[in-house]
Amino acid sequence: MLMVFMSQPDFACNCHALWKYVKQHTDFETAWIIKKPAYYEILKERGIRCAVYDTVEANKIIEKANVLIANSYTFLNINKREDQLLVNVWHGSGVKAHDYYDHNLNPRHLIKLKNYFGKVDLMCVHSLDDRFKLAAMLNFDLRKIYVTGQPRLDCVKKSDGKGILKKVLGEKISRYEHLIFFAPSYRSNMSCHAGKIFSDNIFRLDDFDNQALDEFLTRNHAALVYKLHPIEQTAFLGRSFEMSEHCYELTDEMLFKKDVRYDEILNSFDVMVSDYSSIVYDYLLLNRPVVYLLPDFEEYKNAKGFVFHNISLYMPGEKVYDFKNLLSALDEAFVNPDKYIDLRNNVLLNRFDYTDDGSAERCFQQIMNFKKLNDEYIPYQSDAKTVPPTVAEQIAKYVDSSKYYLIDSRKKYDDKEKLLDEINSAEKVYYITSEIPPEFRSVSAKNSYRIVDIELFEEMKNNPKVNIAHIMGGVDYEKFCVESTTAENKKKRIGFAGTIDNRIYFSMVQCICEEFSDCEVVFAGTIIGDYPAWLGGFDNLTYIEAEYDKLPEIISSFDVTILPIFGGHKKTVPIELYQYLACGKNVVASEIENLPECEAVFTGKSTSEVIDNIRLILSGDLQEKNVEAARTVALEYDWKKVAKDMTEDKYNYSFTK
16 A cells, blocks of 8 residues: 655645654555655655655656545646545635635636546545535535544644754744744735735734834743745745844744644644634644734735634634734733633634544544445336336226227327327227326325326317326226235234335334334335335335235235325325225325225324324234225225226216315
């Protein structure tokens, strides 16, 4: 296993923390791709395999890698193999809006984002909050983003910050009683501009007074360590401006040469001064004072924006806009460090999913357990033999085809001219449907009664030769009139047999499964649409993909039959009802209108009533008592009788309820 890391800045951030974990806990091979050629030899001397980005050597390493890990989208020229895993561990958790947040996003930048994130398989982020926000701002698939925490924060509380800082800045930093860390966000880059960059001071303050700063630091035995954002370190390069002798600059290069990351030194500071930078939230893990220096707040908000509407709620500290108040706020932070402790705790609670030191481990485990998404949609297909005959097909067995022509609402008629010829030549024409007319429907969705061609239906309604026959149920009585049997496992059986579609009230099924855990709940027949997830959700729930001809045998094994139908379909009488009754079974139904009067049919207006009815049937002698009543009603709905009544105009096939 070869894991290749690349970060901005080089050899730092979440990538470095994860690399360190991999080195300590696995025997995987690792390598680094870096952007600064000057760092190449230094890393080599440390015994670290590396190569400079976008070189032949780097491309060879990338080609051999199993996993590529980056923390930004600056490494664009990566020829990723199909079997490689590209992981982005990001680089912060701030409040700044970026990328797709901008209505005027540069088209060139847009292309860059699309190209890069089209290759990314997995992102590991700071929090659930970040998961949603980064998915939106990077236009990245939310399903590929996992909350692990940031590996680089594992060290914030436990590192020897002061000792490490002394390693970078020298012994002189040890003489100070207080340490202030100033770490502002960037204002300008290639794709955006927000806020001013002053040439005479790093604070961007018109009233900056270096003498006052020096006096303040001297009086408080304090030092101010400042680290500019990597993007803007070059902005002050070569500029001459006065700074107190108690001010010390940190740069990425200084940190790199001493093999230090800034998160390793955070706990050496007593107070932080920042603005919109995500480093504030790293520092909040220590629950120490933060002073927010916001001289360009309105300009920055209008130019870049924030990911929270009321951003002040996520800035738990003194907010200042000029130099005088900055010094006052620092004084207050030294004297009363707990002033904003409750607000800090609240932000910490809302912005951190993890505050421990296990983020690197979680991130590593997520990478190891990752499975690529499978977006290929393969529709569930029931065996064609399980699909029951349509109502029109059932009736067609018993009508004279030389006289009557039946149009099946469940079929598509592509040749309309041929259809019209059939209509015109027939003695009588029936358009057969079990679907409720649109004006009477409570719900519109795909189900086993759905009219396939609604335009044809409208045409047939307006054709004087065509009779619209709403056939609300029927049964092949001879097929379904069978004797009861007992299930092989001798458990009581609660069952549904027929067409499983979106009529099924699955939450009622769940309650039945839970309430009758000692019974076997069976759903048998064919499935229309996707395979329902609830069918695999209970130990005592079984699905039997059964041919239509096998349904009578299955129903005969049920101790009680059920019709758990959604309220939106309650105007439709399920065909399954008459099949149950023909088998001589008691039926427990949810609230369904237009059910025939029958002693064997028990309707419940609520789930609790349905459960009570099931319990009543299972515990009594109603099974044998109601057989005759059930079959008497079923016989009235035999397809043979329905067909005869229809052709003799005795069947009330208009829908008026």
